[in-house]
Amino acid sequence: MLEITNLTVCYGKAMIINDISLHVDEGELVSLVGPNGAGKSTTLRAATGLVAWEKSIHRGGDGDITLQGTVEFMGKRIEKTPAHEIAKMGLIHCPERRRPFKEMSVLENLKAGAYLLTEKNEIDENLRQVYQLFPRLKERSHQISGTLSGGEQQMLAVGRAMMSSPKLLCIDEPSTGLAPIMRTEVFRKIQEIRELGITVLLVEQEVSTVFTMADRNYVLSSGKIIAEGKGEELLKDEVLRKTYLGM
Amino acid sequence: MLIDILITSLINGSTYALLAIGFSLIFGVARIVNIAHTAFYMVAAYCIYFTTYRLGFNPLSAMITGIVFVSILGLIVYKIFIAPIREHEQAVLIGTIALAIALQEIMMLIFTGDYLSVPALIKGYATILGVKVFYQQLITFASVLVVLGLMRLFLMHTKLGLAIRATAQDREVANLMGMNESRVAMMAVVISVGLAGATGAIIVPLTTVEPFMWSHPLIMMMAVVVLGGMGSIKGSFYAAFILGFAEAMVVFLIPSGAFLKGAVALSIMILVLVVRPTGLFGVQFEEEG
Known part of the structure; x- marks a missing residue:
């Protein structure tokens, strides 16, 4: 479904991603884990067109951004496609x-x-689904989203992404900055989303939980993929566990 | 005296509100500080003068032509001049100052620097609480309220309005939601310049048309935006009436206060920047990325 091949991203002289390849197949839940600054978010941003967008608005400035390699989604090359078209x-x-739209209400978000949807039926159906998934959002539908708690804002961000009927949903660090109980809740919801038949690419630092839920995992460190596989297999590797996963 | 002040401040305040909201819109969505905003207002005024006296249009169709002409002019100028340098804030600032002066000089060449005027839509006046109020002033005030109301409906209840608000709050995320950020920015420019044109059209019978007529509203508008908070449409609305009131107070209560009009705006601007730089309803801008 998503196929990233030999992707390299540099911001000026700093190479953030160094020749990585990864793929996500339909129906899978794939995780991308690794320490801070490993390049996880940049990988996602490159795949969804944000790196290309940044490049386009920073043209002529110093610290030029370069992006090499290919990104394919559903058989189409998208590494140069604008972000809104990828969506x-x-x-x-x-x-x-x-990043909710802080001055808007939950419902407006x-x-x-x-x-992108034009069919009113589909919008209503998605809204019903999101409210079912996150009943809290329904209770707070008219609250200004900037006043929600961190956990609620995370639910809103995921709900907002769900509203567009995604085929592949990439979620970037949903658990960061949340209380442990909220984290468990968020991961449970991601599990539920996956059961709805949506393919998920999950970027996380919370390795222990992610390894139990993902079908496959990629471990990223300093811009390179250093390991790939099922959670239990990766955990058997003593060096990997101690050095990169801190477990 | 008090009624005089109130009426003057309501009318001036409402036009400042209209100008400042257009300015805030373009700043919020496209991050363009458009110094030429009120220059478009001047062009609209000239356009109405031209169509009324040289082409013999009736006042209403002259107004509509003015607004449409200015919107199209804004779009063309944006496309060839502003869009390529949009990400370089300083360049945009210098560019729009240059644009304002260029428009001023072009009007000067075509119409000379003479003071011109346009007839009121309805002549005569009403007496409200013992104060003479021209019908044109009432029409101006009412039109401003209608335009503001329409703007609110547009922003709150249409898809493009939603996209404009989303882009103003976080353009990267708006992009991720499938909103074409550069097209939304372009639409915001057209609407904003259209609003400047509309302000010009509404106010033109109450003012003299001359090539420098954009500078005083520019200062007032900037003061309104600073007081209300950069990028906040709600803030611009309240601040416009506060400033309109302050201005009217000075003009009516201080002997030869009319000369101090500009000073009011500038001192409020400085005061706000010193005491509360975010303004009344200012948004703290979060760094993107």
């Missing part, structure tokens, strides 16, 4: 730090998520 293809990116 239209069904590759949806739920960004790091949640969700409607913004459904921006």
Whole structure:
């Protein structure tokens, strides 16, 4: 479904991603884990067109951004496609730090998520689904989203991404900055989303939980993929566990 | 005296509100500080003068032509001049100052620097609480309220309005939701310049048309935006009336206060920047990325 081949991203002289290849197949839940600054978010941003967008708005400035390699989604090359068109293809990116539209209400945020849909039935159906998944959002539908708690904002961010009927949902660090009980809740919801038949690419630092739920995992460190496989297999590797996963 | 002040401040405040909201819109969505905003307002005024006197249009169709002409002019200027340098804030700032002066000089060449005027839509005046109020002033005030109401409906209840608000709050995430950020920015420019044109059209019978007529509203508008908070449409609305009131107070209560009009705006601007730089309803901008 998503196929990243020999991707390299540099910001000026700093090579953030160094020749990585990874793929996500339909129906899978794949995780991308690794320490801070390993290049996880940049990988997602490159796949969903944000690196290309940044490049386009920073042209002429110093610290030029370069992107090499290919990204394919549903058989189409997308490494040069603008972000809004990638979203239209069904590759949806739920960004790091949640980033709800803070001055809008919960409901308006969700409607913004459904921006690409034209069928009113589909929007209503998605809204019903999101409210079912996150009953809390329904209770707070008219609250201004900037006043929600961190956990609620995370649910909103995921709900907003769900509103556009994604084929592949990329979620960037949903558990960061949340209380342990909220983390468990968020991971349970991601599990539920996956059971709805949506393919998920999950970027996380919380390795122990992610390894139990993902079908396959990629471990990223300093811009390179250093290991790949099922959670239990990766955990058997003593060096990997101690050095990179801190477990 | 008090009624005089109130009426003057409501009318001036409402036009400042209209200007400042257009300015805030373009700043919020496209991060463009458009110094030429009120220059478009001047062009609209000239356009109405031209169509009324040289082409013999009736006042209403002259107004509509003015607004449409200015919106199209804004779009063309944006496409060839602003869009390529949009990500370089300083360049945009210098560029729009240059644009304002260029428009001023072009009007000067075509119409000379003479003071021109346009007739009121309805002549005569009403007496409200013992104060003479021209019908045109009432029409101006009412039109501003209608335009503001329409703007609110547009922003809150249409898809493009939603995209504009989303892009203003976080353009990267708006992009991820499938909103074409550069197209939304372009639409915001057209609407914003259209609003400047509409302000010009509404106010033109109450003012003299001359090539420098954009500078005083520019200062007032900047003061409104600073007081209300950069990028906040709600803030611009309240701040416009506060400033309109302050201005009217100075003009009416201080002997030869009319000369101090500009000073009011500038001192409020400085005061706000010193005491509360985010303004009344200012948003703290989060760094993107």
